[in-house]
Amino acid sequence: MRTVRELSTAAAAVVLCLLGLVSLSCAGRVGGGSRQNLAVEKHLRRLNKPPIKTIKSPDGDIIDCIHISNQPAFDHPFLKDHKIQTRPNFHPEGLFEEKEVTSEASERVNPIKQLWHVNGKCPENTIPVRRTTKDDVLRASSVKRYGRKKHRTVPVPKSADPDLINQSGHQHAIAYVQGDRYYGAKGTINVWEPKIQQSNEFSLSQIWILGGSFGDDLNSIEAGWQVSPDLYGDNNTRLFTYWTSDAYQATGCYNLLCSGFIQLNSEIAMGASISPVSGYRNSQYDISILIWKDPNEGHWWMQFGNGYVLGYWPSFLFSYLGESASMIEWGGEVVNSEPNGQHTSTQMGSGHFPREGFGKSSYFRNIQVVDGSNNLRPPKGLGTFTEQSNCYDVQTGSNGVWGHYFYYGGPGRNPNCK
Numbered sequence: 427m428r429t430v431r432e433l434s435t436a437a438a439a440v441v442l443c444l445l446g447l448v449s450l451s452c453a454g455r456v457g458g459g460s461r462q463n464l465a466v467e468k469h470l471r472r473l474n475k476p477p478i479k480t481i482k483s484p485d486g487d488i489i490d491c492i493h494i495s496n497q498p499a500f501d502h503p504f505l506k507d508h509k510i511q512t513r514p515n516f517h518p519e520g521l522f523e524e525k526e527v528t529s530e531a532s533e534r535v536n537p538i539k540q541l542w543h544v545n546g547k548c549p550e551n552t553i554p555v556r557r558t559t560k561d562d563v564l565r566a567s568s569v570k571r572y573g574r575k576k577h578r579t580v581p582v583p584k585s586a587d588p589d590l591i592n593q594s595g596h597q598h599a600i601a602y603v604q605g606d607r608y609y610g611a612k613g614t615i616n617v618w619e620p621k622i623q624q625s626n627e628f629s630l631s632q633i634w635i636l637g638g639s640f641g642d643d644l645n646s647i648e649a650g651w652q653v654s655p656d657l658y659g660d661n662n663t664r665l666f667t668y669w670t671s672d673a674y675q676a677t678g679c680y681n682l683l684c685s686g687f688i689q690l691n692s693e694i695a696m697g698a699s700i701s702p703v704s705g706y707r708n709s710q711y712d713i714s715i716l717i718w719k720d721p722n723e724g725h726w727w728m729q730f731g732n733g734y735v736l737g738y739w740p741s742f743l744f745s746y747l748g749e750s751a752s753m754i755e756w757g758g759e760v761v762n763s764e765p766n767g768q769h770t771s772t773q774m775g776s777g778h779f780p781r782e783g784f785g786k787s788s789y790f791r792n793i794q795v796v797d798g799s800n801n802l803r804p805p806k807g808l809g810t811f812t813e814q815s816n817c818y819d820v821q822t823g824s825n826g827v828w829g830h831y832f833y834y835g836g837p838g839r840n841p842n843c844k
């Protein structure tokens with residue numbers, strides 16, 4: 427057994443190491459750990475704030491209820507004295523006037539929940555935060571890269587530069603508008619659990635709010651659902667957000683994995699599993715996402731479903747988006763890592779092509795943009811884009827119930843996509 431004196435020396439070493447005061451001597455000193463281990467522990471301490479209550483989700487996630495004023499956002503030096511805005515000054519008009527859906531197809535669309543809800547609720551004045559585990563961080567290429575996108579992955583429709591389109595195997599099937607000033611966007615996204623061929627790939631369906639040109643200072647706010655084994659350690663479909671103000675280089679992250687987004691809602695956890703998901707020729711489930719800019723404060727707000735205002739991205743995080751967005755995109759993205767030189771069989775959406783339609787193919791419905799007068803409007807001049815329509819495709823349409831909509835996705839590898 428160690429003596430008391432030895433133990434306290436070891437404890438002191440841990441403290442010094444965590445403070446970053448002793449660098450070289452830290453390695454090997456603490457529990458036989460490495461420098462990397464220490465960096466991981468330090469990062470976990472920064473991310474995982476002391477919880478007021480903890481809820482274990484059936485999928486293995488731990489959801490910590492963190493006091494609202496103790497959330498990661500307030501680690502940001504610019505947010506030290508920030509007064510939390512408890513509600514938006516403005517909701518885009520039309521938001522609560524959505525028509526009751528009555529078509530046969532829509533009756534089979536059901537509301538959706540997060541899986542951890544079956545085991546409890548977070549108290550008032552707290553927010554639910556998915557706890558980051560050591561394994562989560564160790565799966566990243568480095569502690570610094572954990573929770574961040576590896577590459578610029580925004581689809582650039584009709585770009586003259588093919589390198590930009592086919593970059594690092596990212597493939598898309600999207601609808602988009604550009605050429606105006608946009609102050610937000612909305613969409614209702616069908617939720618599925620696409621199969622991922624290998625763990626360094628992912629499949630997601632999201633809205634992009636983009637500002638600036640596609641240079642190194644691209645601003646982006648993103649939200650939707652994703653399956654990402656590297657990020658979460660499983661194949662579950664999860665709600666996510668992302669932001670960056672420099673084209674995914676130094677700023678921004680997924681969910682609450684860096685300081686930035688200020689969450690207010692106590693019921694929805696970013697990065698937590700969505701349940702249930704849609705089945706082929708079976709029940710369909712979808713989620714609504716609305717992102718809009720508060721005309722008074724300039725913050726970008728996000729709402730999930732028809733009543734959950736999640737919180738906001740403070741306007742100072744952005745440059746171009748401090749004014750307005752220049753492009754909106756809705757749709758799917760996968761990584762094709764070309765295993766064995768063949769196209770991946772990682773699925774987008776439901777894994778079925780748009781031509782199969784409702785109950786089989788994945789959709790976005792009621793896609794709208796927020797205009798300069800804070801009104802939700804149908805998208806004008808909606809374009810579509812996909813790199814290889816034989817792998818993943820997109821098909822738009824409109825009607826009185828679904829407004830502007832599109833089906834998108836596909837199976838990846840198939841006889842016409844090798």
Ligand SMILES: *[C@@H]1O[C@H](CO)[C@@H](O)[C@H](O)[C@H]1NC(C)=O
Nearest residue numbers: 587588589591592812813814
């Ligand atoms: C992207 O790459 C695929 C195969 O590698 C090719 O078939 C396709 O034409 C490329 N798309 C563009 C737009 O360059």
Ligand SMILES: *[C@@H]1O[C@H](CO)[C@@H](O)[C@H](O)[C@H]1NC(C)=O
Nearest residue numbers: 621622623624655659660661
């Ligand atoms: C995720 O799915 C892939 C195949 O689609 C499977 O090989 C892998 O084991 C799954 N991972 C987990 C953590 O269940």
